Amino acid sequence: MAQFDDTPFPGTESRAVLVSTIGVVGAGQMGGGIAQVAAASGLTVVLVDASLDLAERGKARVASVLGKQVDNGKMTAEAREALLAKIRCAGGPADFKECDFVIEAATEAIELKIAILKQCDAALAPGKWLASNTSSISLTKLAAATSRPERVIGMHFMNPPPLMKLVEIVRAVQTSDETYELTRALAERMGKKTTTTRDAPGFLVNRILIPMLCEACFALQEGVGSAEDIDTGAKLGLNHPMGPLELSDLIGLDTVLAIADVLHREMGDDKYRAPTVLRNLVAAGWLGRKTGRGFYVYDDKGNRALARV
Secondary structure (H helix, E strand, C coil): CCCCCCCCCCCHHHHHCCCCEEEEECCCHHHHHHHHHHHHCCCEEEEECCCHHHHHHHHHHHHHHHHHHHHCCCCCHHHHHHHHHCEEEECCHHHHHHCCEEEECCCCCHHHHHHHHHHHHHHCCCCCEEEECCCCCCHHHHHHCCCCHHHEEEEEECCCCCCCCEEEEEECCCCCHHHHHHHHHHHHHCCCEEEEEECCCCCCHHHHHHHHHHHHHHHHHCCCCCHHHHHHHHHHHCCCCCCHHHHHHHHCHHHHHHHHHHHHHHHCCHHHCCCHHHHHHHHCCCCEHHHCECCEEECCCCCEEEECC
């Protein structure tokens, strides 16, 4: 296992090799995707969730995704098995004692994230690092809940992590330069490009994105156009690869709502307010692709069937 060296960091390569084993908390769409990306870069991954069964289900979803790549000739069966062998499932953060770096990718709720980070903090050896994949919550608050705030940072992967090239690195007030440089090197080792943002509500990407997604919801709510019209307009008129309602379904409507509420509360600006149609879908449990229903209905393979709203 890599050992921590508290001397100045001489270069990117030296920073990257300080991490050989990472932990990932949350085996859902984001956590499973992060585990896949990390394993593909040669890192050993310990994947945990609320139970060992949930972690194993998350690994099984990764295996299914990779199986499709094998079927399409994009990777060999041997490469698939080698990647999956890099991911070990475990029952909880207590299994992170051998990890060098842990990424929390749980639901976007500050109380839950703080509780998880405290568990990870207790399990990790001194001198190791903690990151959160939060898309809106203050890293400074999260870091303050641990015994190693200078070694806590935001590592916000875009969805889905295996396909999206960006990792948004968020510096808490307490984050040390060494932690920042190591995290950037780790993201680059995973084949990602990085942007850096200070700790502000929504950071960079979601501060720009969420008002657009909410405005699309308002346009639908007010009957300006159908879901298909709105998404087609964005794709063909703005050259976006996905329409805003399709994208909201992919992200998860509960996540979109949680980020909008953080932005509205923290910024105090009504341009971040969440529309009723979004709140109602979340209240119904129709959260997008992950539940098979959101603005659209999806089959069991995640293919869009028809507009729901």
